[in-house]
Amino acid sequence: MPVVDAHSHIYPAKIASKASDAVGDFYHVDMAAPVASSEALLAACEGTPITHHIVHSVATSPGQVETINTFIADQCFMHPEFIGFATMHQDYADVEGEIDRAIQLGLKGVKIHPDTQMVNMDDPRLMRLYEVIEGRLPIVIHTGDYRYDYSHPRRLQRILRTFPRLKVDAAHFGGWSIFDYALEYLENENCFVDTSSALEFLGPRRTVELVRAYGPDRVMFGSDFPMWSPASEYRMLAAMPFTPEEFEAITWKSAMRFIGEES
Template sequence: MTVIDIHAHIYPEKIAAKAVDAIGAFYDTTMYGQGTADHLLSVMEHSPITNFVVHSVATNARSVESINDFIARECEAHSEFIGFMAMHQDYADPEKEVERAIALGLKGMKIHPDTQEINLDDPRLMNVYEIIEGRLPIIIHMGDYRHDFSHPRRLKNVLRTFPDLVVNGAHFGGWSMPEVAFDLLGEERCFIDMSSSMFWLGARRTKELCRLYGTDRVLFGSDFPMWDPVLEYNTFASIDFSDDELENMLWHNAERFLGEKIGC
């Protein structure tokens, strides 16, 4: 079976250590991975994970193009990778960069409102959603109790404004507020990934939330380099889901989110 990890970050070798340290500091946690493509690829040797959706976050407008070039190069070099572009709210011509990213072979977009310090329904991002609606899916980091940037109510506003936007509300729609997220997003038309959640929820609550949202909406993700993808997979696969539920969450839902067939 194809297994798609929908949520993995990679960085160029020369800045990976600095980037990983910055993420660890932001969340006050010890990071698992080195943040490099090579380390992520080495994970595949020890697990049934066959593909990773890879991305990085632009914390300023200047870095958008270089990030997108890097992700595209890694995807060209490694067929196991499916690349998502970066975007920043202050980038001068987002439509032009979206066109360029599509030409580079990138398949979606990732934003992180908390580290980019912007409300996810800010007019500058609403302009970006309008550009990619019906063209690219987007992964949005969600729900940090320390900030209001990524509150699930903001995603609800986005989904109501752009009904054809394909969205993954990452971390069960809010890693630190999953119940609030479900109350707001449970009936909305979006995907939900379970990355960076099991450490907080445990197996029982993870299973309950997957079934509350519907196992036709939930996506498997590890949030590498924060967590070990092998351990995340093993923990998730050990929960007593049916074979059909697991196949959906590990594979088919990701295909529907991406809008293309992956694997056989």
Template sequence: MTIIDVHAHIYPEKIAERAVDAVGEFYLVDMYGKGTAAHLLESQKRAPISRFVVHSVATSAHAVTAINDFIAAQCREHAEFIGFMAMHQDFPDPEAEIERAVGLGLAGMKLHPDTQKVDMDDPRLMRIYEMIEGRLPLIVHTGDYRTDFSHPRRLKRILRAFPNLVVDAAHFGGWSIPEIGYDVLHEENVFIDVSSSMMCLGQRRTRELVRMWGADRVMFGSDFPMWDPAHEFDTFTSLGFTDDELEKMLGKNAERFVGAS
């Protein structure tokens, strides 16, 4: 069985320490990983994870092309990686960069409205969703009790406007607000991943939410370097799911998600 971690961040070695520190400060957590590709791949020694969907977030428009070049290069170097492109709401020619990223072999797009300080349904991003609808899947950070940028209701508006947009509403559709995420999004055509969730929800509530969402659209993810992929895998697979459920959530759903365009 192919096991895919659908949510992992990597950074160039020269900036990885600063990037990891910044994420830790934003979320007020002690980060697990070094943020490098090498450290991510070390988790394969302790868990049977076959592949990782890797990405990074552009917190400024001028960072977009460099991030996409880096992710594409890492994917060429490591067959285990499936690369998703970065984009920023102020990038001057998103259509051209999407074309370039596709040419580089990148398979999707990652956005993080909270760190990019933009409403998920901002008109600048709505234009970008229109460009990738039916072509590239999107992983989008969803839900933060401290801001309104990524509130699930904004994603609902996006999904209604672009019914053929394939989306992973990361972190159970509502990081830190998973109940709201479920209430707002469970009737929508959307995937969710479990990254950065289990440590707060606990085993019982994680299991309940997975069953509420349904195993056909839940995907395993670690949110490396915030957490250890091997530990997250061990935790997730110990929750009492059936073999059929695990086969879907550990790989089959991610394969459908990545290949949906």
């Protein structure tokens, strides 16, 4: 049985250490992996049942978009266990052209991070992105941060209602650090959520409650590597009192549906 880590970050070797440091500084945490490289991700999963990884990087300037997308595609070619997602920046000029190129490169979705990209997720520039990918590619959107308003789940609710065929993973249980707000806005919306950067904060009881509130067919296991160890995150999830059917949904079936490969 496959196990999909639906939320992992990788960067080119020459900046993988710097990228990991930057993420740690942004969230004020000690990173589980000091180097956010493909090799470090695969090494961190040795001895675990994890078989596949949705991988992405974030462009903090429009000039990084094409380089990152090419890098992710190259890594997927080298590592067939990787499922690559493109990046996009709100000020990138040719959104439609780059999305077409990403599809030609074999990338399976898009990832954005409104907080580090310093843009409201419902900004008109990103609404154009959603229009371009609706019905074509899924998107992972970092959602929630008590320090910022860029990624508040109420903004995602507006997006989901504007683009009903847009397939979205509202990362971090729909609202990192504001999990209850996320449930309030997103419980009855048409979106997925993932468990990344949430399990340690929520604990077993609240995690199980949230999975059942959203429905396990909307929840995907994610580690948020390099912030957390995929092995530790998987063990934490596996120790929780889920039914076998719930656990299968969380660890692979939901992710397969998210990327359009129905299980």
